[in-house]
Amino acid sequence: MTQTEHLIKHLPTELGGLDAGPLVRVEHDLEPWEKRCHALADVLDFHKIISTEEKRRGVSALGSEIVGSLTYYERWIVAFANILFQKGILTPEELAVKMDEVMARSGEETTSCTI
Amino acid sequence: MNQQIHDHTPAPDSNHAAPGYYEVMETAVRELLFERKLITPGEIRRQIEVLDSRTPALGAKVVARAWVDPEFKARLLANGRKACEEFGISFYDETDLIVLENTDEVHNLIVCTLCSCYPRPVLGLPPDWYKLKPYRARAVKEPRSLLAEFGTVIPEDVEVRVSDSTATVRYLVLPQRPASTENYSEEQLAALVTRDAMIGVVKAEIPETKEMPQ
Amino acid sequence: MAQRAQPMARDFPDIVKADGEQPIFAPDDQVRISMRFPIGHFRVPNYIRGKKGIVEAVIEPTIINNEEEGFGRNAGNKRHYYRIAIPLTELWPNYAGSSNDGLRIEVFETWLERIRG
Numbered sequence A: 001m002t003q004t005e006h007l008i009k010h011l012p013t014e015l016g017g018l019d020a021g022p023l024v025r026v027e028h029d030l031e032p033w034e035k036r037c038h039a040l041a042d043v044l045d046f047h048k049i050i051s052t053e054e055k056r057r058g059v060s061a062l063g064s065e066i067v068g069s070l071t072y073y074e075r076w077i078v079a080f081a082n083i084l085f086q087k088g089i090l091t092p093e094e095l096a097v098k099m100d101e102v103m104a105r106s107g108e109e110t111t112s113c114t115i
Numbered sequence B: 001m002n003q004q005i006h007d008h009t010p011a012p013d014s015n016h017a018a019p020g021y022y023e024v025m026e027t028a029v030r031e032l033l034f035e036r037k038l039i040t041p042g043e044i045r046r047q048i049e050v051l052d053s054r055t056p057a058l059g060a061k062v063v064a065r066a067w068v069d070p071e072f073k074a075r076l077l078a079n080g081r082k083a084c085e086e087f088g089i090s091f092y093d094e095t096d097l098i099v100l101e102n103t104d105e106v107h108n109l110i111v112c113t114l115c116s117c118y119p120r121p122v123l124g125l126p127p128d129w130y131k132l133k134p135y136r137a138r139a140v141k142e143p144r145s146l147l148a149e150f151g152t153v154i155p156e157d158v159e160v161r162v163s164d165s166t167a168t169v170r171y172l173v174l175p176q177r178p179a180s181t182e183n184y185s186e187e188q189l190a191a192l193v194t195r196d197a198m199i200g201v202v203k204a205e206i207p208e209t210k211e212m213p214q
Numbered sequence C: 001m002a003q004r005a006q007p008m009a010r011d012f013p014d015i016v017k018a019d020g021e022q023p024i025f026a027p028d029d030q031v032r033i034s035m036r037f038p039i040g041h042f043r044v045p046n047y048i049r050g051k052k053g054i055v056e057a058v059i060e061p062t063i064i065n066n067e068e069e070g071f072g073r074n075a076g077n078k079r080h081y082y083r084i085a086i087p088l089t090e091l092w093p094n095y096a097g098s099s100n101d102g103l104r105i106e107v108f109e110t111w112l113e114r115i116r117g
Helices: A005-009 A032-046 A052-060 A063-069 A074-087 A092-105 B022-034 B041-052 B056-068 B070-078 B080-085 B131-136 B143-149 B188-190 B195-199
Strands: B094-100 B106-111 B159-163 B169-173 C030-033 C052-064 C078-087 C102-108 C112-114
Touching: A032 A052, A032 A074, A032 B041, A052 A074, A063 A074, A074 A092, A074 B022, A092 B022, A092 B106, B041 C078, B056 B169, B056 B195, B070 B080, B070 B094, B070 B169, B080 B094, B080 C052, B094 B106, B094 B159, B106 B169, B131 B143, B143 B159, B169 B195, B169 C102, B188 C102, C030 C078, C052 C102
Parallel strands: B094 B169, B106 B159, B159 C102
Antiparallel strands: C030 C052, C030 C112, C052 C078, C078 C102
16 A cells, blocks of 8 residues: 555546635636636637646646645646647647747746746 | 636736736736637627626526416526526537425535536536535535525424535525515516525525615 | 327337446445546546445437546437435434435446446
């Protein structure tokens, strides 16, 4: 019996029955990018480019630390990127180049590392 | 706020703040998929409109109709999706709907412990708390103390029934009609039905009007 | 307008259904959630594994096993889901609420074992 099995047997996204603190009654109106991200998920599922179930698996595959640290839609968009790479639809380089282009367009200096 | 979805020159999110890392990622992924012609700007625009059109007001109207029309209520409990479709509420995400009736014997609440399944076609998007750990962990283990944190106390002789969505069925709670509403119009009844009542964490109540809201 | 007789299953007793078309379980069947531990993706939460419950309803129509769908399969291997009722006292040894309190959860056919007797 190893000490780490439970990490593999439980998904980082499954929470039923875990110890948890008091309810945190937060709500927020979606940022426009979050709403676009949700629309993107729905359109990708409609076309079965990334099904809703693939998205769920992709989010849990991010692992505990990322799942625990990123917000809801942040997890979605990173999961989409990973799944699109796995399916050969996009490459990491293509996305990195495009992200630099988007940042440059908005006036931000690029911070991507090219090593 | 205006959604800027263009083919070639998508504008950043807002005029006064630089986009964050994840917004840049979302914009880049979306534009690349447009370039590949896998999805179109029109589809994204349309789906945003779909999402914006789904609010708890839809569910409230369905509940109010069930309260006043026993035959509609029977159809709603037999097939939630089909009954909602009578109102033109389409189920764009291909889910089905089971409507859970609260009675004097049973109080229902809904949760998704694995992710954030929620009856979006009829209620819109879920609140943050529904998607966060305290709710999702405790709803299936200690629903009564969780409900108490919403101010809802269920008597011991009433069964608390928690539905955890794991597949393609979604749930909507049909709250009990508040007492002293015999003379309410359907519209007035719908105004009593909150999103939280349709999740099952509170009951539908006549609000106390001690003072006018600001 | 003449009334037509309703078609009945017994009208064609020799019809053979494909594997998976007919639900294996029916409402009121006593079942146990299997104890197995798939890696990577599942939709049967750990907290119900090995627990006993009762079939409340058969969910129609058959759909894809979402453990497979999570890895990109979008056709085939369709079976039924069942809405299972499990008392919270069955799930949690120290459950403090009413013994009537219960869970309802959809479980895929391949995760259910019949309890005899």
